[in-house]
Amino acid sequence: MSVFTPLTPDQVGSWLKRYSLGALERLEGVAEGLQNSNFFVDTVHGRYVLTVFEQFNREELPFFVNLMAHLARHGIPCPTPIANRDNEYVGEIAGKPAIIVTRLGGRSLTQAGVAHCAAIGTLLGDLHVxxxxxxxxxxHQRGAAWRRETAKQLLPLLAADDAALLRDEIRHEAQQVSGELPRGIIHADLFRDNVLFDGERVSGLLDFYFAGVDALLFDLAVAANDWCRGAEEGGELDAARTVALLNAYHAVRPLSEREHLAWPAMLRAAALRFWLSRLLDAHRPRTGELVARRDPDEYRRLLRGHIAANRRQVWIDPPAA
Amino acid sequence: MSVFTPLTPDQVGSWLKRYSLGALERLEGVAEGLQNSNFFVDTVHGRYVLTVFEQFNREELPFFVNLMAHLARHGIPCPTPIANRDNEYVGEIAGKPAIIVTRLGGRSLTQAGVAHCAAIGTLLGDLHVxxxxxxxxxxHQRGAAWRRETAKQLLPLLAADDAALLRDEIRHEAQQVSGELPRGIIHADLFRDNVLFDGERVSGLLDFYFAGVDALLFDLAVAANDWCRGAEEGGELDAARTVALLNAYHAVRPLSEREHLAWPAMLRAAALRFWLSRLLDAHRPRTGELVARRDPDEYRRLLRGHIAANRRQVWIDPPAA
Known part of the structure; x- marks a missing residue:
């Protein structure tokens, strides 16, 4: 996360008095991510992450925070929100809503192997169940309706070939029947930098702030678009990684025939979603102490790759039942 | 815990299908403790402890399990109960109620130093708050009423000097005014073997199955009786350890004047409680695959030591405000 709201040890130390976590031992700003300000907080009792919300109101937070608490109590390795002495998860610091959650061990991967993709598939299945x-x-706040609206805003700002691609994709998506696919709460942003690994075991799923109800298959497509590309800079998925992801997921929550058929279009919808948000970021910068920006072209290439693969009728076989 | 109910990997593997914890990787019986059957359970997602309850009915468990969940979500390092796919903590295996909780790292101490006693004081204060x-x-199921009733049962079975000691202690306790001390939920069994340390940091508080509402000071007295004795086999507390425990606790939840005055009697009541339960165990053995038995004489010596110290008017100074 980028740090938009700087905090001092005194501020955090006094804020912690409302919790049962012991005194502050160490405070450090975290320079990754895009949506909130995050801090590593070590106390007498353990290691935590303090998140200050820059873009959410207090009323929007209970969904995300209760979802994390729900998943954690089912054994999904995600940050566990800590309640304060008033028994509430969401507090306030520097005039902004804030939460403190457990800090999980492990590291993000820059390159994912087949075993990692299988681990992600298993965990995504367990998360959905x-x-x-x-x-x-x-x-889900970045669903099909958001994609249509965002495309409308962006079309006047884009070069002709990008505008044509975007128009075609929105039209293509409108022809799909994703509303009839199994739905539920999805993470919706399960990139490599939102997952911690300890060896080949997932030790943490992070950043649930895009979570919401949508087609479950969309979550798998977002994950495949990030986890299953090979080392080369192309716009196509690596078959071994993709099959590992899908088979592992299928073993926990079996994919339906309709989901198999929807897979190529879902990969395109998931690529479109991130192309759009990155274009939006590029055209509407925010400010902060530290800002991470991501390349929209990466997702345009991926989208074009999916379209080409789709045209050649090459897609991943349905997983074995 | 002793293992009273043996379980096979097949049994546990199939039981785990009702959870989101991934497949079973390893199952091992745990040979410590007295009340339940415990197993270390490693799954694809992490390390857990499965507890099969030998002495509780299903109706008695929600208090303990919800207390653990409540404390864990406030950052107290205790096992977190995992909910199953029906969103329930308490399941059933081998016809008995069972739960699965997170397995915490760290080790129990056989000898506690001053810093460990301070850490216990801080954590006990945080737990009470x-x-x-x-x-x-x-x-609290082992409170003053239980002590009176149990003494009645045991008196006919004891040697004359033990019976006299027990009668005197019950009389002494009846003269105290512990009902007017601050009350709340206490752990009530915070011995060294129920605490895990990672260096000088407490990494786990275990075994909440004696928890209940009583004088908060009773919890401190139980802890002092186990943690604050020196290396020698005597019946007196080490002053440095005891002061460290009380001062650290006082910094989190200030002790009242009435609690200072009640301390010597509370040490006696806490020693009496464990002398009684160990006498009861000695006179009424249970059976199991593996059984740990504890020595009642240890707590008789401690009780006599407290009485002697009390008679000499030697007790710990009230902590600094």
Whole structure:
């Protein structure tokens, strides 16, 4: 996360008095991510992450925070929100809503192998199943409606070939029937930098702030687009990694025939979603102490790759039942 | 825990299908403790402990399990119960109620130093404060009423000098005013073998199955009786360790004047409680695959030591405010 709101040890130390976590031992700003300000907080009792929300109101947070708490109590390795002495997860620091969550061990991968993709498939299946009993719901904020609206805003700003590609993709997506696919709460942003690994075991799923209800298959497509590309700079997925991801997922939550058929279009929709948000970031910069920006062209290339693969009728075989 | 109910990997593997924890990788019986059957369970997602309850009915468990969940979500390092796909903590295996909780790192100490006693004081203070907002309550099952009843059962079975000591202690306790001390949920069994340390940091508080509402000071007295004795086999507390425990606790939840005055009697009540339960175990053996038995005489010596110290008017100074 980028640090938009700087905090001092005194500020955090006094804020911690409302919790049962012991005194502050160490405070450090975290320079990764795009949406919030994050800090590593070590206390007498353990290691935590303090997140200050820059873009959410207090009313928007209970969904995300209760989802994390729900998943953690089902054994999904995600940060566990810590309640304060008033028994509330969401507090306030520097006039902004803030939470403190457990800090998980492990490291993000820059290159994922076949075993890592299988581990992600298993965990995404477990996450989708565990989330079924979650008492809070919210729609996915970057769903098809957002993609249509965002495309409208961006079209006047784009070069002719990009505008044509975007128009075609929105039209293509409108022809799909993703509303009839199995739905539920999805993570919706399961990139490599949102996952910690300890060896070949997933030790942490991070950053649930795009989570919401959508086609479950969309989550798999977002993950495949990031995890299953080979080392080369192309716009196509590596078959071995993709099959490992899908088979491992399928073993936990079996994919339906309709989901198999929807897979190529879903890969395109997932690529479109990130091409759009990166274009939006590029045209509307925010400011911060530290800002990470991501390349929209990466997702345009990926999208063109999916379209080409789709045209050649080459896609991944349905996983074995 | 002793293993009273043996379980096979097949049994546990199939039981785990009701959870989102991934497949079983390793199962091992745990040979410590007295009340339940415990197993280390490693799955694809992590390391857990499965507890099969030998002495509780299903209706008695929600208090303990929800207390652990409540404390864990406040950052107290205790095992976190994992919910199954029906969103319930308490399941059933081999016809008995069972739960699965996170397995915490660290090791129990055989000898505790001053820094360890301070860490226990801090954590016990945090536990008492965090438990104030816990929505479930239950009285402490080994409180003054239990001690009176148990003494009645045991008196006919004891040698004359033990019977005299027991009668005197029950009378002494009846003269105290512990009902007017600050009350709340206490752990009530915070011995060294129920705490894991990672260096000088507490990494786990275990075994909440004696927890319930009583005088908060009783919890400190139970802890002092186990943690603050020196290396020698005597019946007196080491002053440096005891002061470290009390001062660290006092910094989190300040002890009142009434609690200072009640301390010597509370040490006696806490020693009496464990002398009684060990006498009861010695007179009423249970059976199991592996059984750990504890020495009642250790707590008789400690009780006599407290009485002697009390008579000499030697007790720990109130902690600095």
């Amino acid at each position: 565990a989330a079924q009993s979650c008492g809070v719901r919210q729609k | 965090a438990a104030q907002s816990c929505g479930v309550r239950q009285k």
